[in-house]
Amino acid sequence: MTQPLPTAIIGAGPIGLAAAAHLLARGETPIILEAGPEAAASVRQWGHVRLFSPWSYLTDAPARALLEERGWVAPPDQDYPSGAELVERYLEPLSRHPRIAPHLHLERRVTGVARLGFDKMKTQGRENAPFVLTTAGPHGPERFLARAVIDASGTWRTPNPLGASGVAAAGEKQAAERLFYGIPDVLGAQRERYAGQHTLVVGSGHSAMNALLDLVQLAAQAPGTRVTWALRRANPDSVYGGGANDQLSERGALGQRLRHAVDAGLLNVRSGFRADTVEQQGAQLSVHSGAQRIDRVDRIIVATGFRPDLEMLRELRLDLDPATESPRALAPLIDPNVHSCGTVRPHGALELQQPEPGFYIVGMKSYGRAPTFLMLTGYEQVRSVVAELTGDRVAARDVQLVLPETGVCSVDSGGGCCAATPAGVSLEDFSLPASDPPPFTRVD
Numbered sequence: 001m002t003q004p005l006p007t008a009i010i011g012a013g014p015i016g017l018a019a020a021a022h023l024l025a026r027g028e029t030p031i032i033l034e035a036g037p038e039a040a041a042s043v044r045q046w047g048h049v050r051l052f053s054p055w056s057y058l059t060d061a062p063a064r065a066l067l068e069e070r071g072w073v074a075p076p077d078q079d080y081p082s083g084a085e086l087v088e089r090y091l092e093p094l095s096r097h098p099r100i101a102p103h104l105h106l107e108r109r110v111t112g113v114a115r116l117g118f119d120k121m122k123t124q125g126r127e128n129a130p131f132v133l134t135t136a137g138p139h140g141p142e143r144f145l146a147r148a149v150i151d152a153s154g155t156w157r158t159p160n161p162l163g164a165s166g167v168a169a170a171g172e173k174q175a176a177e178r179l180f181y182g183i184p185d186v187l188g189a190q191r192e193r194y195a196g197q198h199t200l201v202v203g204s205g206h207s208a209m210n211a212l213l214d215l216v217q218l219a220a221q222a223p224g225t226r227v228t229w230a231l232r233r234a235n236p237d238s239v240y241g242g243g244a245n246d247q248l249s250e251r252g253a254l255g256q257r258l259r260h261a262v263d264a265g266l267l268n269v270r271s272g273f274r275a276d277t278v279e280q281q282g283a284q285l286s287v288h289s290g291a292q293r294i295d296r297v298d299r300i301i302v303a304t305g306f307r308p309d310l311e312m313l314r315e316l317r318l319d320l321d322p323a324t325e326s327p328r329a330l331a332p333l334i335d336p337n338v339h340s341c342g343t344v345r346p347h348g349a350l351e352l353q354q355p356e357p358g359f360y361i362v363g364m365k366s367y368g369r370a371p372t373f374l375m376l377t378g379y380e381q382v383r384s385v386v387a388e389l390t391g392d393r394v395a396a397r398d399v400q401l402v403l404p405e406t407g408v409c410s411v412d413s414g415g416g417c418c419a420a421t422p423a424g425v426s427l428e429d430f431s432l433p434a435s436d437p438p439p440f441t442r443v444d
């Protein structure tokens, strides 16, 4: 092998693309393997949703530096883009940048990551073997070699099921045609499916809130539209968030808008509901939680959260928290069972490291099943991870992020999460090397 191997990035979402920009800024070669036909494939699927973070929290410093080289003008800091605008004004131009585009391989879904010639059991010489990534897609199976791997594949493609136990509810698969996992565009492209129908939304996070508020708006326009919200918690008051105390005002406002809609009787609320069975009821569905039932449902929106795809990582040695499925050291900072703040103290390569040297899980996937990930967190993660991978241990350890507080802290895990800290972030400046890095190595 004559060329040094590249660092592979799985996923061209906001964090994967930022990782590429950080690698380029340090004179390294990325190779980005993206499952979708375009970069930011997951964000495109929720393009109709307005973000609760303003632009000032949504872009990464070296990525901006790359774009500015080509005359990019940053959107106004205080504006709140939709997912589609985030793609159009930032992620798409970044993915098409001449320094990034040659390294971006679309329609390559990574199905396996391993050490070349070493299955999980083999130890002797393991750390010197390159990584081999197997992909699937219209190009057929391919293999790519890499010196390090940054898994930024998110969790959007692996939603949790309707069943409250984490496995599919009885009848869930049979009812698939009437179920939607995520946030459908009920006021736009999918309006016809929901107008005049009775929709049950299951879940209590931001996705559920977005779906419920859109449906309430649809109900005001389309006669016969009914909305029911089912959540496991006994009291919906605990999900509305920090309101005016949230340092991200739009995140706080989301919960408050939902509270007003509930108080105004614009939707039915079924708290303490743990879906276990979906039954056909004539042309409609009936959803059960033990002896409780919600009848005459036409559509179900499953907004019960997401989980990381760990199947593709089976041949790697991982150390994940048994509850959150995040890197173990990160779990105490983000586990909603012990940490209610919705934000985390700064962390980087040290907390994200795995028993497999050179392999890191970053971005949304690094939070495993925990729901509170913010893009800024991911940008700081990849800054630190790339510094570590390029031997700059000082920069890798110097994590600097301060995230906006949710205003709903009830438990201080000892990490200082609940101190009143100013919102803001300090990211290092990077200068970009003039020459393009060498091409990637591929093994067919």
Ligand SMILES: Cc1cc2nc3c(=O)[nH]c(=O)nc-3n(C[C@H](O)[C@H](O)[C@H](O)COP(=O)(O)OP(=O)(O)OC[C@H]3O[C@@H](n4cnc5c(N)ncnc54)[C@H](O)[C@@H]3O)c2cc1C
Binding pocket: 010, 011, 012, 013, 014, 015, 016, 033, 034, 035, 036, 039, 040, 041, 042, 043, 046, 049, 050, 051, 052, 053, 057, 108, 109, 110, 111, 152, 153, 154, 155, 156, 157, 183, 207, 312, 362, 363, 364, 365, 373, 374, 375, 376, 378
């Ligand atoms: C509706 C919604 C609103 C949000 N709003 C905010 C907000 O306002 N502020 C904020 O900070 N955060 C917000 N987030 C949280 C988070 O910042 C985003 O989800 C963000 O997109 C996460 O970036 P990511 O790069 O980690 O993952 P993703 O954006 O999910 O990108 C992962 C990429 O990997 C690809 N991929 C997946 N599997 C594979 C595979 N096996 N092989 C190859 N490629 C693969 C996907 O196609 C995708 O392009 C929001 C999330 C959602 C869902």
